[in-house]
Structure formats: structure tokens, C-alpha cells
Amino acid sequence: MMRIGELATRAGVSVRALRYYEEQGLLTSERSASGQRLYPEGAVFRVGTIQELYAAGLSSKSIRTMLPCVDNGQVTPELLAWFSAEREKLDRRIGDLVGTRDRLDAIIAASTESWQTGVPCRSE
Amino acid sequence: MMRIGELATRAGVSVRALRYYEEQGLLTSERSASGQRLYPEGAVFRVGTIQELYAAGLSSKSIRTMLPCVDNGQVTPELLAWFSAEREKLDRRIGDLVGTRDRLDAIIAASTESWQTGVPCRSE
DNA sequence: CTAAAAGCTGACGTCGACGTCAGAGGCAAG
DNA sequence: CTTGCCTCTGACGTCGACGTCAGCTTTTAG
Structure with missing residues (x-):
């Protein structure tokens, strides 16, 4: 479980962007006892996916709509x-x-x- | 010489957009005695060009930089x-x-x- | 133990391509 | 002449994906 700074560095985006993704329902996080966000390894891949979709010009709303498929295949x-x-x-x-x-x-x-x-x- | 409303209709953009293009230095106009904008036929084509460039994701600044070539070939x-x-x-x-x-x-x-x-x- | 670094939650700022509104003047028809 | 549409300038509103700052708590390094 990594914290937000590490995820930001490894995914090549800003900390602010990650919080924004969460705000938009594109990314979830667990919380430590003190309230800090914790992410699993897979989050790096997930953020990469989000970035690619943004790069393709899709909106947060569009991405939010399509991400469930990535998650559960339904x-x-x-x-x-x-x-x-x-x-x-x-x-x-x-x-x-x-x-x-x-x-x-x-x-x-x-x-x-x-x-x-x-x-x-x-x-x- | 047509006025701004006609140009907007024929070019398929809003009146506001045309004034904005002028503001950005992408489109010029003559003025009537009372100060109304007057455009020649060619303006329809010019606006079409501008729209295509915008549609391709270029900025006003980029378009402003490249339009002179369209004008004088230099x-x-x-x-x-x-x-x-x-x-x-x-x-x-x-x-x-x-x-x-x-x-x-x-x-x-x-x-x-x-x-x-x-x-x-x-x-x- | 303490200072620096990192995180947290608001909340306001930004930029670009216009939309929209206010208040006023111009123009052809009845 | 007046009604109604068109046009003018100026200025503020919008939307999306964050940037940035404030004020405070947590974690880490020495």
C-alpha cells in the first residue's frame, strides 16, 4: 500500500490530479487510521488508464461511465x-x-x- | 458586403464567435458609417478555415500565427x-x-x- | 525531540472559446 | 413615428481539469 505522493510519482501525475480523480469517482482509496489515502499496486495501472482516456479527449463523466467495465467486466x-x-x-x-x-x-x-x-x- | 448576422448564418457560427475571432486577430472587417461590421463574400470561406483549425484542436494563437500564410503565401x-x-x-x-x-x-x-x-x- | 516533508480539507484562481446580459444606437416596414 | 429586429461595446458567467494557497495534522529523518 503506497501513499498519494508515491502513486503520483509513479503514475506521472500530480497529487492534486489524484484527489480530483477520486472526487470524480474514477479512483478509490483506502484510508489509514489517520485518514491518509492508501493505494494498492494496481492503482498505478488504473491511473495510466485514466490518463490515456483523458488524453483521448474523453470527459470525466464519460470515463466514469466506462470504467466499471474495466473493473468487473460487466x-x-x-x-x-x-x-x-x-x-x-x-x-x-x-x-x-x-x-x-x-x-x-x-x-x-x-x-x-x-x-x-x-x-x-x-x-x- | 454582408453584415455580421448574415455571415454568422452562412458560416454556421454565432455572432459572438465572429466578434471573438476579430478580437483575436483572426478575422477583419470594414465598418459602415454607423460602425457596423461589413464582410466580403470571402469571409465565409475564411471563417470555415478558422473553424476547421479550431476543430483540429489548435489555439487562437496558433491559428493567428499560421493564417498570414493563407493570406499572402509568404x-x-x-x-x-x-x-x-x-x-x-x-x-x-x-x-x-x-x-x-x-x-x-x-x-x-x-x-x-x-x-x-x-x-x-x-x-x- | 524537533524540524522538515508529506497529507488533509476546503476554497478560490486559471485558461480558452465562447454564452449571455445590459444599455444604447441603427434601420426597414407599416 | 413607432415597433421590432439587428448591431454595438463592455463586462461578467461557464465549464473542465486541474494549480495554488491557507491552515492544520501526520509521518519521517536526523
Whole structure:
């Protein structure tokens, strides 16, 4: 059982973030006699999972909704449908990003070329 | 020359957003004698561009930095380097999203399977 | 034993992209 | 002329994921 500082260090997040996760119902902790939070080894993995989901742009609420599956493997049809919906949203966001990256690439390529040819990289 | 309400409708954004873009130096406007903003046709396209860049997760500052290229086709080596850096960041974000989508897919697949086999979709 | 380091619970601050409200002026129709 | 919609500026509100500070207790190192 480690305390919050160690978990923060090992998981690479701030102590404040861990308390926030608990506040949001994403992370649980036991308490010592004096009230300090105690976490098992698995918490490091759990925090990593939470971080990845945040990094993917999901909200606390979304994460809270999907984490139970990670915990007990139980998934209702509603939850499954919700997963699919989230997947769709993710897919669209990925499409947006790829589109923008491509446009950025085009600008880079065109401007590199104009650097040689003197032709503007883009015009309306 | 259209006024702000028409531009908002045609570009699919709020009037407030347009004023905000101007405030951030992303959009310019002429003014009528009475001080109302007037925009040319091209503004619709410009706002669309801004929206796409926002949708890709870029900040006002980033967009402000790169828009001059769209305007006049001039690009300095620094700007080009900055573009590449932004492209890198975009790339990493896409990677994150794809990773999360894959994990989501795995959960969906596993839980669908467990729906049939009774095996939990994931365990630590 | 004592001082530093770490934890605790509030609670307010931040940042970005707007929403929203207040109070006032502009503009075409009846 | 007035009704009603549009626009203006300025300024405060929002939401989410924490940062940060205050004031206090607990644990650890020397």
C-alpha cells in the first residue's frame, strides 16, 4: 500500500490530479487510521488508464461511465451502445485531425515549393 | 458586403464567435458609417478555415500565427519550422486517439464475446 | 525531540472559446 | 413615428481539469 505522493510519482501525475480523480469517482482509496489515502499496486495501472482516456479527449463523466467495465467486466447493452457512440465520435475527431494534418502538409509542401518557385502556397 | 448576422448564418457560427475571432486577430472587417461590421463574400470561406483549425484542436494563437500564410503565401523558415512542430503535435494526438479507439474496440469486441461466453472483457 | 516533508480539507484562481446580459444606437416596414 | 429586429461595446458567467494557497495534522529523518 503506497501513499498519494508515491502513486503520483509513479503514475506521472500530480497529487492534486489524484484527489480530483477520486472526487470524480474514477479512483478509490483506502484510508489509514489517520485518514491518509492508501493505494494498492494496481492503482498505478488504473491511473495510466485514466490518463490515456483523458488524453483521448474523453470527459470525466464519460470515463466514469466506462470504467466499471474495466473493473468487473460487466457490460449492459446500453453501455455497449454508448461505447459505439463514443467510438463514432472518436472516429470523427480522428478524421478532423487527419484532415487538418493533411492540409498542414499541403501548406508545408506548397510553401517549400514556393520557396523555390516564388508561387504563393495558397490563394482563395 | 454582408453584415455580421448574415455571415454568422452562412458560416454556421454565432455572432459572438465572429466578434471573438476579430478580437483575436483572426478575422477583419470594414465598418459602415454607423460602425457596423461589413464582410466580403470571402469571409465565409475564411471563417470555415478558422473553424476547421479550431476543430483540429489548435489555439487562437496558433491559428493567428499560421493564417498570414493563407493570406499572402509568404512563409519564413521559422514559420515553416513551427508548422512542422505543430504537425508533430497533431501526429501524436492522432496516435493517442487511434490508440484509445483501438482499446475501445477491444473492449467492445471482448464484451460482446463475454456476452456469449461469460468471460469478463478485461481484468487487471 | 524537533524540524522538515508529506497529507488533509476546503476554497478560490486559471485558461480558452465562447454564452449571455445590459444599455444604447441603427434601420426597414407599416 | 413607432415597433421590432439587428448591431454595438463592455463586462461578467461557464465549464473542465486541474494549480495554488491557507491552515492544520501526520509521518519521517536526523
